[in-house]
Amino acid sequence: MxxxxxxxxxxxxxxxxxxxxxxxxxxxxxxISGNKYRKLKYNLIEAKQQGHDTLLTFGGAFSNHIAATAYAGKEAGLKTIGVIRGEELEEGWQDNPTLKLASEHGMRFHFVSRSEYRNKTTDAYQEKLKMTLGGFYLLPEGGTNxxxxxxxxxxxxxxxxxxxxxxxxxxxxxxxxxxxxxxxxxxxxxxxxxxxxxxxxxxxxxxxxxxxxxxxxxxxxxxxxxxxxxxxxxxxxxxxxxxxxxxxxxxxxxxxxxxxxxxxxxxxxxxxxxxxxxxxxxxxxxxxxxxxxxxxxxxxx
The missing domain is CATH 3.40.50.1100 (Rossmann fold)
Incomplete structure (x- = not known):
């Protein structure tokens, strides 16, 4: 391209x-503009090759990565989950343009406190998410891997x-x-x-x-x-x-x-x-x- x-x-x-x-x-x-398209391209291929039907990732209230993952997942036929920093956002998230856009493209949200969010990279926390939300292909915050x-x-x-x-x-x-x-x-x-x-x-x-x-x-x-x-x-x-x-x-x-x-x-x-x-x-x-x-x-x- x-x-x-x-x-x-x-x-x-x-x-x-x-x-x-x-x-x-x-x-x-x-x-899915700019670097988000680039970061997601090979991850979407890998998720499907591994047999996953769901992407899970992390982000804040105005995250470009959250919005891009939601749309990319929909386009690729994959479900998406966003672990969102800030439990106060759970009430009234529909007024947030980024989260509203992600939701319209099929993403469901899991709102967590800022202290819990800090555990996002630990194996124990990721296992806890699997127990709560089901299996998924993990995309790190910001999408970098x-x-x-x-x-x-x-x-x-x-x-x-x-x-x-x-x-x-x-x-x-x-x-x-x-x-x-x-x-x-x-x-x-x-x-x-x-x-x-x-x-x-x-x-x-x-x-x-x-x-x-x-x-x-x-x-x-x-x-x-x-x-x-x-x-x-x-x-x-x-x-x-x-x-x-x-x-x-x-x-x-x-x-x-x-x-x-x-x-x-x-x-x-x-x-x-x-x-x-x-x-x-x-x-x-x-x-x-x-x-x-x-x-x-x-x-x-």
Whole structure:
């Protein structure tokens, strides 16, 4: 599947002599966009080969992974269960755009407390879930495992060899690990984490050995799902000028970071950059609900 690279034409790029393209992974599928499609591709094949009829995974109230798993499961003829962080969500979850979308695509929910949710990776807790919910094929939170990395290694193609820098947002580290594994020796991969903390370096090294890469830690805006008026204004301006919508959790922060680095002279004139659009656009509606409650400007839909 060949995903187009769209050239970005903005005054700052012309002034700095930097060339920027976006790989439009967000248009890979109408509901399972970007890296979620890549992560699920081989896991769906494996689930069926193992004879499973149900996928189970974990996520929060606005999880792109939850929404994508629900739709992918329906499309593949598999039942889906979402273990959702926050037992308070059980009452009134129908008002949550992400959970409503997942439910419409057949996912059933198992709401748990935040303390219980922390046990999600332990064998004992997973066995308890099987006793309660029945057998399932397990997808980890965020979808990252060996098969997900295999899918993400297919993001870069032969035509991408011309770029000196490849940039990606970083959540659990799986997408960037796949990109690092398939990048060319002359390419430097820059990751823009949506989370605070240094733990991601170790996570990425679990899935990727070597490569020229670095994490740019300055553009998480306070952490996962945190957003400011400045970021909202940037995302809306970018969409108006380029026609490309950005999600506020991942790709929006990455693009804000790239443009800030260009302003600061991080990239020399003549540099060619490829930015990966990892999708996640379903989260815009949920973020707008948060912004509305805070009386902040809304993201353009």
């Amino acid at each position: 060949l995903i187009p690279n769209q050239k970005i034409e903005l005054p700052l790029l012309k002034e700095s002599g930097v060339t920027l393209y976006m790989k439009r992974e967000d248009i890979i599928h109408p509901h 060996d098969l997900a990395i295999k899918g993400c290694e297919e993001i870069l193609t032969e035509e991408d060899k011309k770029f000196e820098f490849v940039c990606s947002a970083v959540g659990t580290g799986g997408t960037i690990a796949g990109i690092i594994n398939s990048a060319q020796p002359h390419q430097r991969v820059l990751g823009f984490p949506a989370l605070k903390g240094d733990f991601l370096q170790a996570e990425i090294r679990k899935w990727s050995d070597g490569g020229d890469w670095d994490l740019i830690q300055d553009y998480h805006f306070g952490g996962y799902a945190k957003i400011t008026t400045e970021l909202v204004d940037f995302i809306n301006h970018y969409k108006k000028k380029t026609g490309i919508p950005l999600d506020p959790i991942y790709t929006g922060k990455m693009l804000f970071g790239i443009f800030d680095l260009i302003k600061k002279g991080f990239f020399k004139s003549g540099t060619q950059i490829l930015a990966i659009h990892t999708g996640g656009l379903q989260g815009i509606k949920g973020m707008n609900e948060v912004l509305k409650r805070k009386n902040l400007p809304l993201l353009d839909l």
